[in-house]
């Protein structure tokens with residue numbers, strides 16, 4: 036089976052980005068960039084499925100030449116080859132329509148994506164791609180086995196693939212839902228699907244020899260003009276710094292008399 | 298026409314509260330677009346809920362079909378597209394619940410519409426620019442959707458629930474749902490007697506500081522019982538399997554904004570804070586005086602939770 040995985044290069048989620056003084060953009064100079072954490076989970080899931088069922092894992096990213104690093108990380112984890120669509124920063128809709136072209140070309144059985152990029156927090160691209168392709172979708176994929184279980188340690192896939200279908204457990208409000216999708220299909224990952232592996236040193240060495248095909252965005256014939264345009268960036272309202280209380284009695288007193296919430 | 302369509306959410310015959318928060322945004326959007334508000338009811342055997350929804354707009358479009366008994370994005374997105382066309386809607390709104398997040402981008406693709414997720418409100422007194430959190434809520438972006446049809450999900454905690462008015466028209470909507478490639482297998486519901494996390498007046502959340510799973514029932518639950526509170530958690534303890542997934546508060550979990558939020562044994566990582574900093578009053582209990590949670594807490598108690606939580610339960 037052939038699996039396409041998407042990896043977005045995002046600002047390090049452990050660091051706060053600065054806003055340009057005029058609010059026109061984010062200051063990313065000197066920032067550390069990483070693979071979107073949900074996409075690492077996607078790569079891991081794809082590798083487990085490929086191991087269980089045989090097949091190939093292709094990592095795709097859309098972005099600047101620097102995104103090669105995040106593709107190489109996926110290759111170092113064990114993916115077979117990469118595709119980089121060279122472009123400026125795009126909205127999820129343009130990303131989805133570019134991915135549609137890649138999918139039409141590559142014809143994967145399954146596309147695994149992150150549920151959300153930690154920079155734009157859009158949570159859209161997977162569902163958009165599924166809509167454009169008219170493929171079934173299962174967002175927020177999870178699994179019943181806990182992340183510290185033996186099953187997880189044995190690196191078993193959470194997504195079950197059999198007889199041309201994928202069965203996926205999903206994290207939704209109020210519980211867990213199970214869907215069965217006819218392949219080809221789109222799956223987006225949630226945090227409990229797996230613990231992504233680290234790239235090993237031999238893995239990193241091997242990745243250097245793996246192919247990363249570069250495609251100029253213009254060559255795909257997709258209108259990538261923004262459907263959603265960001266016109267301003269601002270700080271969120273700051274919360275007033277509070278006080279420290281000495282003990283439970285003082286806390287209860289404040290909650291009753293000052294905040295009046297008890 | 299430039300009407301506004303609210304996609305409602307009906308579960309086991311009942312309308313989800315978040316739907317009415319989306320109506321509030323829609324009312325403002327309709328003022329700006331010069332159109333009216335209409336609703337979309339999707340499900341199977343939902344006549345009663347549809348009648349109730351009619352009180353929130355000029356019309357409710359009802360897609361009542363056995364194939365819609367479960368919230369499958371593949372089927373629902375088709376209905377939303379048809380509903381938007383039937384309503385003459387240029388703005389299509391749904392609350393950013395897990396179902397809204399799942400289905401609305403897919404509907405946007407079918408409509409060829411741009412979409413803004415999880416918005417906080419309009420950016421100005423006129424026009425259609427909206428504000429939305431990015432970068433785990435550390436940045437508020439003002440975005441403009443450039444397409445004629447605009448798809449939006451609204452963050453439920455940012456809007457009050459709309460009030461009912463005179464009942465609008467009820468119109469049947471039929472959509473061809475042949476050839477679905479998604480099969481609904483089952484739903485494992487988390488049974489809970491507690492107020493829903495996103496709607497509770499008080500939320501008690503526990504983190505890794507609780508040390509082990511058993512301390513949720515031992516410490517967090519009795520405290521929640523005293524305050525009739527919903528229970529939340531940090532990612533760390535959800536990952537550890539101490540509590541169900543659906544209790545995770547944060548950037549990638551649920552967003553809550555209760556009157557009173559307790560963070561107990563939670564460090565206050567930005568991803569957690571993103572989901573609770575809209576709370577009116579925040580209490581943090583943590584033994585580390587430098588824990589980042591204290592930077593946003595109204596009342597911080599530097600203490601061993603194993604000592605002070607039992608005391609709190611006793612004195613409440």
Ligand SMILES: Cc1cc2nc3c(=O)[nH]c(=O)nc-3n(C[C@H](O)[C@H](O)[C@H](O)COP(=O)(O)OP(=O)(O)OC[C@H]3O[C@@H](n4cnc5c(N)ncnc54)[C@H](O)[C@@H]3O)c2cc1C
Pocket residue numbers: 048072073153503504505506507530531532533534545546547548549550551561562563564565566567568569572582583584585588600601602603
């Ligand atoms: C992509 C991504 C998405 C994420 N999304 C979310 C999200 O939605 N929600 C979320 O919560 N996190 C999220 N996280 C994880 C987040 O970064 C933190 O790792 C997590 O919130 C930490 O949980 P914690 O505060 O319980 O644990 P810790 O950070 O380990 O904090 C435990 C705290 O307990 C205190 N403590 C220990 N013992 C005691 C005691 N006896 N008495 C009092 N205090 C004590 C410690 O001082 C410490 O401050 C995400 C991370 C990533 C990468």
Ligand SMILES: Nc1ncnc2c1ncn2[C@@H]1O[C@H](COP(=O)(O)O)[C@@H](O)[C@H]1O
Pocket residue numbers: 041042043044071073074095096097098127130147148149150151152153155156157158159160161
């Ligand atoms: N520029 C990109 N390159 C590769 N994948 C992307 C890109 N943008 C979004 N994605 C994928 O789509 C998912 C959801 O992104 P978003 O809709 O932006 O929150 C991410 O987790 C990625 O898997």
